[in-house]
Amino acid sequence: xxxxxxxxxxxxxxxxxxxxxxxxxxxxxxxxxxxxxxxxxxxxxxxxxxxxxxxxxxxxxxxxxxxxxxxxxxxxxxxxxxxxxxxxxxxxxxxxxxxxxxxxxxxxxxxxxxx
Amino acid sequence: xxxxxxxxxxxxxxxxxxxxxxxxxxxxxxxxxxxxxxxxxxxxxxxxxxxxxxxxxxxxxxxxxxxxxxxxxxxxxxxxxxxxxxxxxxxxxxxxxxxxxxxxxxxxxxxx
Numbered sequence: 162x163x164x165x166x167x168x169x170x171x172x173x174x175x176x177x178x179x180x181x182x183x184x185x186x187x188x189x190x191x192x193x194x195x196x197x198x199x200x201x202x203x204x205x206x207x208x209x210x211x212x213x214x215x216x217x218x219x220x221x222x223x224x225x226x227x228x229x230x231x232x233x234x235x236x237x238x239x240x241x242x243x244x245x246x247x248x249x250x251x252x253x254x255x256x257x258x259x260x261x262x263x264x265x266x267x268x269x270x271x272x273x274x275x276x
Numbered sequence: 277x278x279x280x281x282x283x284x285x286x287x288x289x290x291x292x293x294x295x296x297x298x299x300x301x302x303x304x305x306x307x308x309x310x311x312x313x314x315x316x317x318x319x320x321x322x323x324x325x326x327x328x329x330x331x332x333x334x335x336x337x338x339x340x341x342x343x344x345x346x347x348x349x350x351x352x353x354x355x356x357x358x359x360x361x362x363x364x365x366x367x368x369x370x371x372x373x374x375x376x377x378x379x380x381x382x383x384x385x386x387x388x
């Protein structure tokens with residue numbers, strides 16, 4: 162089966178600019194996650210979708226970050242305006258169902274550099 | 277708050293030796309503990325996982341042990357090879373939505 166797809170792979174922007182990332186999960190996977198991975202740290206969950214509904218966005222900085230998953234398939238994550246501390250790899254992951262002991266499959270990530 | 281601590285942050289072993297990485301978690305209700313391997317510049321990939329109803333699981337050279345009373349779990353890699361060199365992350369399902377919380381990672385280097 163095809164894996165989780167993400168684009169772009171790399172993005173460089175200046176602070177206060179906006180940026181958007183796109184994710185296409187594995188076909189049939191109901192649950193989609195966005196993680197932020199700062200260099201040298203583990204992935205940190207930003208938001209979890211079940212189909213097109215938000216399950217948890219408690220760690221999403223809602224003053225600047227937003228995410229949507231229209232039609233329960235693809236998802237976009239947006240940052241507006243970006244700050245220097247947003248420099249990180251943004252990972253998208255998906256799994257089959259709501260139970261977290263289904264394996265999460267990760268995409269290749271988008272490396273964001275904010276100057 | 278909910279937390280997963282991972283030690284050590286770096287680990288160097290000689291090829292053929294064993295490597296052990298340990299994690300502790302805070303929420304006694306956690307029920308799923310995966311381990312991911314992340315090579316430089318690549319995505320995390322699941323290498324082994326364990327559910328709370330078992331104490332140990334093995335897959336060839338890799339094993340994971342879980343002590344629910346002490347709230348810690350460990351990854352054991354035997355007969356290490358240079359291709360085992362990577363960053364390893366533990367995780368635990370925490371919180372009301374059972375999402376994964378990751379440890380800070382261990383950079384494993386296997387010296388030839």
